[in-house]
Amino acid sequence: MKLTIDVWRQASDETDGRFVSYTVDDAAAEMSLPELLDRLNSQLVEEGEDPIAFDTDCREGICGTCGITVDGIPHGPEPHTPMCRQHLRSFSDGAHIRMEPFRSSAFPVVRDLVVDRSAMDRVVASGGFVSVDAGTAPDADTRQIPFDMAERALDFSACIGCGACIAACPNGSSHLFTGSLLTHLATLPQGKPERGRRARGVVESAEEEFGPCSVYGECAEVCPAGIPLSAISAVNREAARAAVRRNRDD
Amino acid sequence: MSAPAPARPSGSAPVTRAGHRSRFSSVAAKYIMAITGLIFSAYVLVHMIGNLKVYQGPEAFNSYAHWLRNAFYPVLPYEGLLWILRVVLLVSVIAHIVCALILKSRARRARGGARAPSIRRRRGLGLSVFAGRSMLVTGVVLLLFVIFHILDLTTGTSPAAPDGFQAATHESSYAYSNLVDSFSRWPASLIYIVAMLALALHLLHGLVSSVYDLGIGVGSKARNILAAVALLVALVVALGNITIPVAVLTGLIS
Amino acid sequence: MSSPLTDRASEPLDGRIPDGDPATAWARRKLDYKLVSPLNRRKFRVIVVGTGLAGAGCAAALGELGYDVVVYTFHDAARRAHSVAAQGGINAARAKKVDNDSLERFVKDTVKGGDFRGREADCFRLGEESVRVIDHMDAIGAPFAREYGGQLRTRSFGGVQVSRTYYTRGQTGQQLQVAASRALQRQVGTGSVDLRTHREMLDLIVKDGRAQGVVCRNLYTGEIEAETAHAVVLCTGGYGNVYFRSTLAHNSNVTAAWRAHRRGAYFASPSFIQFHPTALPVSSHWQSKTTLMSESLRNDGRIWVPARAGDDRPPNEIPEDERDYYLERKYPAYGNLSPRDISSRAAREQIEAGHGVGPLKNSVYLDFRDAMERLGKPTIKERYGNLFSMYFDATGEDPYTQPMRIAPGAHFAMGGLWSDYDMMTSVPGLFVGGEAGWGYHGANRLGANSLLSACVDGWFTLPFSVPNFLASHLGTAPLSLDDDAVRATVDDVKARTEQLLSIGGTRGADDFHRRLGDILYTGCGVSRTVSGLETALNEIRSLRSEFWNDLRVPGTGRQLNQELERAGRVADYLEMAELMCLDALDRDESCGAHFREDHQTEGGEAQRDDENWAFVSAWEHVPGTPEHPGTPIRHAEPLSFETVPLQTRNYK
Numbered sequence A: 001m002k003l004t005i006d007v008w009r010q011a012s013d014e015t016d017g018r019f020v021s022y023t024v025d026d027a028a029a030e031m032s033l034p035e036l037l038d039r040l041n042s043q044l045v046e047e048g049e050d051p052i053a054f055d056t057d058c059r060e061g062i063c064g065t066c067g068i069t070v071d072g073i074p075h076g077p078e079p080h081t082p083m084c085r086q087h088l089r090s091f092s093d094g095a096h097i098r099m100e101p102f103r104s105s106a107f108p109v110v111r112d113l114v115v116d117r118s119a120m121d122r123v124v125a126s127g128g129f130v131s132v133d134a135g136t137a138p139d140a141d142t143r144q145i146p147f148d149m150a151e152r153a154l155d156f157s158a159c160i161g162c163g164a165c166i167a168a169c170p171n172g173s174s175h176l177f178t179g180s181l182l183t184h185l186a187t188l189p190q191g192k193p194e195r196g197r198r199a200r201g202v203v204e205s206a207e208e209e210f211g212p213c214s215v216y217g218e219c220a221e222v223c224p225a226g227i228p229l230s231a232i233s234a235v236n237r238e239a240a241r242a243a244v245r246r247n248r249d250d
Numbered sequence B: 001m002s003a004p005a006p007a008r009p010s011g012s013a014p015v016t017r018a019g020h021r022s023r024f025s026s027v028a029a030k031y032i033m034a035i036t037g038l039i040f041s042a043y044v045l046v047h048m049i050g051n052l053k054v055y056q057g058p059e060a061f062n063s064y065a066h067w068l069r070n071a072f073y074p075v076l077p078y079e080g081l082l083w084i085l086r087v088v089l090l091v092s093v094i095a096h097i098v099c100a101l102i103l104k105s106r107a108r109r110a111r112g113g114a115r116a117p118s119i120r121r122r123r124g125l126g127l128s129v130f131a132g133r134s135m136l137v138t139g140v141v142l143l144l145f146v147i148f149h150i151l152d153l154t155t156g157t158s159p160a161a162p163d164g165f166q167a168a169t170h171e172s173s174y175a176y177s178n179l180v181d182s183f184s185r186w187p188a189s190l191i192y193i194v195a196m197l198a199l200a201l202h203l204l205h206g207l208v209s210s211v212y213d214l215g216i217g218v219g220s221k222a223r224n225i226l227a228a229v230a231l232l233v234a235l236v237v238a239l240g241n242i243t244i245p246v247a248v249l250t251g252l253i254s
Numbered sequence C: 001m002s003s004p005l006t007d008r009a010s011e012p013l014d015g016r017i018p019d020g021d022p023a024t025a026w027a028r029r030k031l032d033y034k035l036v037s038p039l040n041r042r043k044f045r046v047i048v049v050g051t052g053l054a055g056a057g058c059a060a061a062l063g064e065l066g067y068d069v070v071v072y073t074f075h076d077a078a079r080r081a082h083s084v085a086a087q088g089g090i091n092a093a094r095a096k097k098v099d100n101d102s103l104e105r106f107v108k109d110t111v112k113g114g115d116f117r118g119r120e121a122d123c124f125r126l127g128e129e130s131v132r133v134i135d136h137m138d139a140i141g142a143p144f145a146r147e148y149g150g151q152l153r154t155r156s157f158g159g160v161q162v163s164r165t166y167y168t169r170g171q172t173g174q175q176l177q178v179a180a181s182r183a184l185q186r187q188v189g190t191g192s193v194d195l196r197t198h199r200e201m202l203d204l205i206v207k208d209g210r211a212q213g214v215v216c217r218n219l220y221t222g223e224i225e226a227e228t229a230h231a232v233v234l235c236t237g238g239y240g241n242v243y244f245r246s247t248l249a250h251n252s253n254v255t256a257a258w259r260a261h262r263r264g265a266y267f268a269s270p271s272f273i274q275f276h277p278t279a280l281p282v283s284s285h286w287q288s289k290t291t292l293m294s295e296s297l298r299n300d301g302r303i304w305v306p307a308r309a310g311d312d313r314p315p316n317e318i319p320e321d322e323r324d325y326y327l328e329r330k331y332p333a334y335g336n337l338s339p340r341d342i343s344s345r346a347a348r349e350q351i352e353a354g355h356g357v358g359p360l361k362n363s364v365y366l367d368f369r370d371a372m373e374r375l376g377k378p379t380i381k382e383r384y385g386n387l388f389s390m391y392f393d394a395t396g397e398d399p400y401t402q403p404m405r406i407a408p409g410a411h412f413a414m415g416g417l418w419s420d421y422d423m424m425t426s427v428p429g430l431f432v433g434g435e436a437g438w439g440y441h442g443a444n445r446l447g448a449n450s451l452l453s454a455c456v457d458g459w460f461t462l463p464f465s466v467p468n469f470l471a472s473h474l475g476t477a478p479l480s481l482d483d484d485a486v487r488a489t490v491d492d493v494k495a496r497t498e499q500l501l502s503i504g505g506t507r508g509a510d511d512f513h514r515r516l517g518d519i520l521y522t523g524c525g526v527s528r529t530v531s532g533l534e535t536a537l538n539e540i541r542s543l544r545s546e547f548w549n550d551l552r553v554p555g556t557g558r559q560l561n562q563e564l565e566r567a568g569r570v571a572d573y574l575e576m577a578e579l580m581c582l583d584a585l586d587r588d589e590s591c592g593a594h595f596r597e598d599h600q601t602e603g604g605e606a607q608r609d610d611e612n613w614a615f616v617s618a619w620e621h622v623p624g625t626p627e628h629p630g631t632p633i634r635h636a637e638p639l640s641f642e643t644v645p646l647q648t649r650n651y652k
């Protein structure tokens, strides 16, 4: 199939970017989006042009490295599917595809389609963990965790940290990401002793890095991990809980 | 001279922070929005039910308006309940608006303002999406409406109010005739109808949103129920109110 | 025969395994280790490269202890290391059930699984520490699957008859990796770990025979940065991507390990690569990987090829009696569930004999027709629904109406930097952990053992053995960045970068990588012949000289330049591939995944030669030119087995 691709080209965060149009004549329906970009890039290399920088790694939807906005939608037209698992089958022959980076103030453009998502890690470093040192853990079989509770935690811990929720959010909010983290750890008994502390740290950091949530629900629509929208409520819930129990860590 | 030593990675790379550093957190702002929004929602629902008394005729409506002023007398002074309500509503409206503006400006900053070219919504532009995205607009419409509405039917200030406006007294209320006089002017009725549509949209998103904002985790099933309830309330409040100017214009009430 | 190219070292290599009973070796060794007092720990800087399960664990644990830790990863976030992609599970010898599992049985399975080419004592440590790996990962938030009674749930995995695999849905690697990287972020938050993302280690700084630092490229800015430390730990993952299309992530590479190898670290068993039988086949030129499909599919799917070579009718038009269910035919006892290496090899044989199917005739069918007739479509859907939709996703073919196609894909590197029992390489001060190393898995890895080995290395081995090394360097400062050795290494890296940029040829790095992959799949793949390996060696050499003459890297070195990154990795792969072939040629026996057609039993099984080859090959780099890396020297670490007697596998 033949495709026309408008790609956002930007040399760095300091310079302005613009769309540049390319055509690929021998695209195939079974190509994934990164493979299409590989194809285009090898074409560009042969022509002596700068290839398009884009992020991708596992190419099976688990590492969260990939992420571009395709025709205005983070990751692309297939719902709940990361960019690396979107295939050209979703497009018709002769289609026009527009590719641009994840858009959000918290994600400065590094180059072309690559953005810097370190803000998400700063949120994690502010309390998104369980403070147990190596070797000091109790026997995991002695701590009984009901089946349902483990499953529920898994629903929220499935987040692959891709940042699409933030790019999809008209407010640049990280509530789905932050909420999935908080829910995961607040659900499990392991996370209880520092539940309040964690909420204070994580929410404060999320406020410094990202926008507020207006419950638009766009985030959950694009989330490749299928994190349920209810995750967003955890941010306010955990923060309020921690505020009420002001002097306590748990 | 030897060449400079090779670079050691600078520990603190330049960091972009898209959020805010104010002590007033967005979480707090959202709780305030949700609580005040729910107060308004309750108020407009009850107020709509009261308004429907207009169909029971002038006496019923006037005495309801009169009761509003004399309620719990002498435990409360004349217009006591009303003033409590007014203060609560006024404080709420200010808080609601201030928080709305703070949040919206934070949102704009975090999104990237002009830096971020348009994004297409995955869900297209359904009603609920439209309602969500237009909260600020419908909110402003509501604010302007309330000002107009109070000038029209409470203080009787022209040109908002109809010519024959009669203020309420300790003994009686003329709410019914004021209302009929006002709505007989089609532009006034139109303002009311438009405002009610804005209200419906505002409630449609606001009611769902406030539940999430209060930290209540809504699963996907519960979300559907919640959305249905919000739609129901929004429609009931808006349609209930809209019938009144329509009834006046069509002469059903006079 | 053996390769005339290789020059053997005469002295046997010493693995420094504690003498005596391997079962108690770890406890005794730990007692021997020197300690660093808490007050002195801040004075030691340790560089950890990699944030996978091994790297994140090691860095977090050292940070918790109070060392000054610097961590590098080429990813933009610690969590993205390829450990995240593991699905199946993680083994542990907790032996809680009454299925008669035990530490000894774990060791036995691992040693046998590795076809007696790993270290027995290491396996004991692996099993012993596996107990607290599960406890720890659970405690830091990995939501392991639970029974209704609240206990940890296990399943059996990978040809083992006991139930010792712990898991979290199909996302075990992800949950462990996220938990570990959060533990790492915790140390970042407290300031004890300095995490430097999007930095690729391109060289090792060696001075006075000791590893004292690394040189990295900041991938976002192109800056070449140096950092020095008292010790360096490489946890940089496996090199299966040398085959271009593998189950690994696009960016996984061998560069860190290879650069260390070039600075003196021996490379053990480079040719020991595990091929996964149920990977997605390559269907088009531009396909970039062979995604792993769960092996569980083989429980109900039947594997077959057309009986007539070159038969290209659509599968459903091929009548029953013209289908060859070759696994059921050859291995009646295990049939479609034959072990990974056997299944992979059998598929490769069929493909090579012209029975391959699919557009490129490079796959075999995995058919659910009979299972669907027997169990009904709903049951199949319930069991494999998400795998089927993943398959449909990737191929556009509907496995409910036509058979799936599968092919062996390069998956796991048993080989890696050689290290002694303390995980230290042949360069003092340079340690290795996880898949980048070698050790436990011998010539074939058991399913669910490698997440475990990465965790054990990171959390419960390196935090003991690295301080032991540090203790004798108290009072010394890390090398100054002004030191000549640092400058020289930085200059080397810069020169190499310039060289890659200045070739000015016509082809991108991927093109060479693809061709290298084809050479290796053919010559050094699931089964190997002397002549095939020799051909591969020649092809690799000419491809390498083509690379250095015809590579084109657009752009400059002072920007994010992914072509440059790839070029550097492919350059290393082109050298690495040669060593793999040399090793495969040299090892004149079959063992585990290393199957030499000239060494098989009558039934077509791998035939070990314990008399001559019961040792680990550890290759020493000998400098040469880019086109002709020097001829390496092979060292041998003899292996002995005390608790598990040498024996031959039988799956007939």
Ligand SMILES: Cc1cc2nc3c(=O)[nH]c(=O)nc-3n(C[C@H](O)[C@H](O)[C@H](O)COP(=O)(O)OP(=O)(O)OC[C@H]3O[C@@H](n4cnc5c(N)ncnc54)[C@H](O)[C@@H]3O)c2cc1C
Pocket: C049, C050, C051, C052, C053, C054, C055, C072, C073, C074, C075, C078, C080, C081, C082, C083, C084, C085, C086, C087, C088, C089, C090, C091, C172, C173, C199, C200, C201, C202, C235, C236, C237, C238, C247, C248, C249, C252, C253, C255, C256, C292, C411, C412, C433, C434, C435, C436, C447, C448, C449, C450, C451, C452, C454
């Ligand atoms: C698809 C798949 C499924 C698997 N399933 C299982 C399973 O079910 N059970 C099991 O036990 N094992 C499984 N494995 C194997 C297992 O996942 C890996 O062996 C293990 O996770 C390796 O961990 P690691 O920490 O050594 O390396 P990785 O997790 O690969 O981490 C490597 C790290 O090193 C960094 N790095 C590498 N080179 C450089 C450099 N030059 N400079 C800077 N940083 C660098 C990377 O950025 C990364 O952070 C699977 C593997 C694959 C591919």
Ligand code: HEM
Pocket: A213, A214, A215, B030, B031, B033, B034, B035, B036, B037, B038, B040, B041, B044, B093, B096, B097, B100, B101, B103, B135, B136, B138, B139, B140, B142, B143, B202, B203, B205, B206, B207, B209, B210, B211, B213, B214
């Ligand atoms: C009768 C009057 C009003 C009612 C019933 C009402 C109700 C609500 C409710 C229930 C919410 C949801 C709060 C939440 O998200 O938690 C809300 C949000 C909002 N309201 Fe109102 N409101 C009214 C008036 C106004 C006015 C006068 C304005 C402003 C000028 C306004 C602006 C907004 C905005 C912008 C939001 C969205 C906040 C966000 O993006 O998170 N509202 N309103």
Ligand code: HEM
Pocket: B044, B047, B051, B065, B066, B068, B082, B086, B089, B142, B146, B149, B150, B153, B154, B168, B173, B175, B179, B192, B199, B241, B242, B244, B245
């Ligand atoms: C068609 C719809 C409506 C009708 C017929 C109506 C009618 C009235 C009447 C008759 C009064 C005067 C009561 C009195 O002074 O005795 C009144 C007061 C008021 N209404 Fe409405 N109303 C309508 C919609 C609304 C809406 C949508 C809002 C809010 C957003 C609103 C807010 C108020 C307020 C704040 C007052 C003033 C109360 C006071 O301070 O005395 N009304 N309304």
Ligand code: SF4
Pocket: A158, A159, A160, A161, A162, A163, A164, A165, A166, A176, A177, A180, A219, A222, A223, A224, A225, A226, A227
């Ligand atoms: S919540 Fe979903 S969209 Fe957001 S980072 Fe996690 S996986 Fe990506």
Ligand code: F3S
Pocket: A168, A169, A170, A171, A172, A173, A174, A175, A176, A212, A213, A214, A215, A216, A217, A218, A219, A220, A232
């Ligand atoms: S789209 Fe944004 S506004 Fe909230 S619900 Fe999702 S974070």
Ligand code: FES
Pocket: A055, A056, A057, A058, A059, A060, A061, A062, A063, A064, A065, A066, A067, A082, A083, A084, A085, A160
């Ligand atoms: S590349 Fe890993 S999720 Fe897409």
